Amino acid sequence: MMFSFFSRKKNILQTGLLEGMADLHCHLLPGVDDGVQTEEEAATALRALSEMGVTSFYLTPHVMEDLPLNNRSFLEEAFGKWQAALPPGIRVKLAAEYMLDAAFASHLADGYLTIGNDRLVLVETSYLSPPPDLDGMLYDLTVNGYTPLIAHPERYVYMEREKYVSLKNYGYKFQLNLLSLAGFYGRLPLEKSRYLLKNGLYDYAGSDFHNLDKHRRGLAHLSLHASERKELRVLLDHNNEIFYK
């Protein structure tokens, strides 16, 4: 009886974990990618998120070959205009989520938009297959003084266990996508996220927010054991350290 009491899962909305969370991954900058499309939609989303306790955000619009407008100066300008009209109590900073594609290296000249003072660059790959020179691209970032922060590593179906460990051994950082733990992206990302969390391989967590309906649906399915709540707390503390540093 005691055991079942302590092992009972709690929905994330009942855990207090979201209160004061600094989200390091979201697509809330309106109209620049497949995330939020209008200023009104962004305002509605920010209101709902702040009711859940999340008021600090790194905005991480997609930067990829398929979105040729999204370079540093375009995003900074869009961010500057939008930010000026935000309600008080919301804190936003601009970074980006870079696809490791053929255009990636071309953004070095402008300087990558980073998270925190540690020059973390949020990067992603296709879910199905790695770019031809994944290791080389990540290494080149470090040569230029950046640290790769790999977005939702659990979602890459091609990535084997040993690969996760070797990427961490190079000093690269991992960011959990919260909804992976809800099974929102299927069984494999769910199992991988549990494995990576349990083994202390994640450094940070993000919502990867794209739209409010999906986000709410995902959170409604996100129930956590006591051990997972503890592990997630550690990641969210890292988030806060980097956001407020």
Ligand SMILES: [Fe+2]
């Ligand atoms: Fe994302």
